[in-house]
Amino acid sequence: MMVIFGTMAQLVPVVLEVGHFAVDLYYIIYPLLFIGTLLMVIGFHYYPSFLLFGGVVSFVAFSIFLLETFLTILKVKKLNFVISTVLIANIFLLFGLIIGILLAFGYSGEININIYQFLKAHVYLVLVGYVGVTIMGMSLILLPMFWLSHSFSWIYVKNALVILCVGILLVVFSSFIDIQFFEYIGYSFTFLALLLYFFQIFIIYRTRVRLEIDIYFKSMMFSYICLLTSIIMGIIYMFYPIQTLLLSLSWLGIFGFITFLITGHLYKIIPFLVWYERFSPYVGKRKVPMLADMIPVKSANMQFLFSTFGVVVISIGLLFINEVVYKSGVSLLSVGAIFLLKDILYMIRFKEDVF
Amino acid sequence: MYSKEEIFKAVSTVNDPEVGFNLVEMGLIYDAICNENMEVTVTMTLSTKACPLHQMILQWVEEAILKELQKTKKVIINLVWEPTWNITMATDKVKSKLSTF
Numbered sequence: 001m002m003v004i005f006g007t008m009a010q011l012v013p014v015v016l017e018v019g020h021f022a023v024d025l026y027y028i029i030y031p032l033l034f035i036g037t038l039l040m041v042i043g044f045h046y047y048p049s050f051l052l053f054g055g056v057v058s059f060v061a062f063s064i065f066l067l068e069t070f071l072t073i074l075k076v077k078k079l080n081f082v083i084s085t086v087l088i089a090n091i092f093l094l095f096g097l098i099i100g101i102l103l104a105f106g107y108s109g110e111i112n113i114n115i116y117q118f119l120k121a122h123v124y125l126v127l128v129g130y131v132g133v134t135i136m137g138m139s140l141i142l143l144p145m146f147w148l149s150h151s152f153s154w155i156y157v158k159n160a161l162v163i164l165c166v167g168i169l170l171v172v173f174s175s176f177i178d179i180q181f182f183e184y185i186g187y188s189f190t191f192l193a194l195l196l197y198f199f200q201i202f203i204i205y206r207t208r209v210r211l212e213i214d215i216y217f218k219s220m221m222f223s224y225i226c227l228l229t230s231i232i233m234g235i236i237y238m239f240y241p242i243q244t245l246l247l248s249l250s251w252l253g254i255f256g257f258i259t260f261l262i263t264g265h266l267y268k269i270i271p272f273l274v275w276y277e278r279f280s281p282y283v284g285k286r287k288v289p290m291l292a293d294m295i296p297v298k299s300a301n302m303q304f305l306f307s308t309f310g311v312v313v314i315s316i317g318l319l320f321i322n323e324v325v326y327k328s329g330v331s332l333l334s335v336g337a338i339f340l341l342k343d344i345l346y347m348i349r350f351k352e353d354v355f
Numbered sequence: 356m357y358s359k360e361e362i363f364k365a366v367s368t369v370n371d372p373e374v375g376f377n378l379v380e381m382g383l384i385y386d387a388i389c390n391e392n393m394e395v396t397v398t399m400t401l402s403t404k405a406c407p408l409h410q411m412i413l414q415w416v417e418e419a420i421l422k423e424l425q426k427t428k429k430v431i432i433n434l435v436w437e438p439t440w441n442i443t444m445a446t447d448k449v450k451s452k453l454s455t456f
Contacts, residue, residue: 145405145406148374150440209442276408284418289372
């Protein structure tokens with residue numbers, strides 16, 4: 001969530017074409033979110049009463065984020081599709097948060113609620129509603145920008161958004177009114193929306209001008225392959241509800257898709273931010289590096305290699321409940337994470353004398 | 356008065372840091388004219404509306420003209436989105452680099 005919030009701090013003004021209402025509020029959001037997360041980790045593992053404190057601190061952090069975002073949206077004169085996705089995603093987050101804080105009260109024993117019902121609604125609202133809709137909107141800005149794709153129709157993603165919203169509402173309502181039929185319709189709508197979104201991405205891919213196979217391209221490709229695999233496995237799961245299949249598809253959907261989408265963009269966004277801060281004042285005055293010069297190519301490829309193998313091996317381990325395979329995947333993924341950290345530090349520390 | 360070619364040459368000192376080519380090679384500069392008052396008007400576009408360097412690129416163009424063509428009194432940048440930029444507007448060098456796997 002911290003990475004997503006950081007990205008939103010950067011992207012919201014680009015997408016909304018207005019400045020933040022008060023960008024300095026992010027200096028409050030981050031420490032609060034960190035403390036809240038830490039308290040909740042302690043709460044989940046050792047002392048459930050900490051969940052309440054962690055939940056409240058995180059709730060405050062999220063609320064400040066939401067307030068800032070809504071006030072920024074109010075500055076927008078005309079709503080377009082991408083701005084609408086930002087608005088809808090944040091409305092889902094608002095309701096997800098309300099349910100989340102009730103969950104924290106329930107876990108800590110302060111109130112008596114059906115944890116499973118609340119948890120399902122909370123996860124669906126935050127993960128699919130907020131993260132999913134945000135990805136849907138942001139990728140429509142970022143992918144064409146980095147791939148230089150032009151003149152494509154947005155019809156598929158527009159339909160995907162509507163269908164996804166209906167699907168989310170059905171799943172959330174069904175978790176409270178306990179009618180399984182609505183739940184399955186909701187899941188079906190979600191899969192249909194994801195398929196349409198995937199097709200939209202394919203169209204952007206087909207209309208791209210930049211054909212270089214850089215770390216960004218590879219990460220995006222792997223990410224969307226994971227999404228497609230996850231969708232296919234999800235459809236199979238609806239007919240053959242095997243628990244390990246659900247685990248494996250969730251892993252691919254969350255880690256394979258979302259994480260690679262994020263790490264791929266880190267290789268674009270971090271060099272840009274560092275370049276903007278450190279080198280842009282010297283444009284036209286002396287030689288400055290290109291953004292591509294700031295990426296450690298070999299190390300980034302190693303990161304990609306280890307991480308992709310890690311994701312695939314873990315998903316196989318989960319699918320066949322094989323602990324050795326699972327742990328092998330975790331090891332590969334850990335090495336990939338070390339490379340990622342190294343690359344991020346390299347990009348952040350990129351200075352003129354390096355160039 | 357400066358010719359169109361002179362203005363294009365001045366603007367060609369500005370590179371797109373993401374793609375690595377100058378704005379003229381990219382085909383982003385549509386037109387340039389200098390009037391008798393030494394006011395230079397550049398009609399240009401960007402590769403995408405969402406370009407985060409939007410404002411900076413316009414500033415770099417202005418600075419490049421003022422630096423290279425020192426008699427310039429004023430720079431007017433006319434940013435347009437029609438016709439939309441596409442790869443056919445770029446030079447063959449750019450096309451071949453971007454289209455290389």
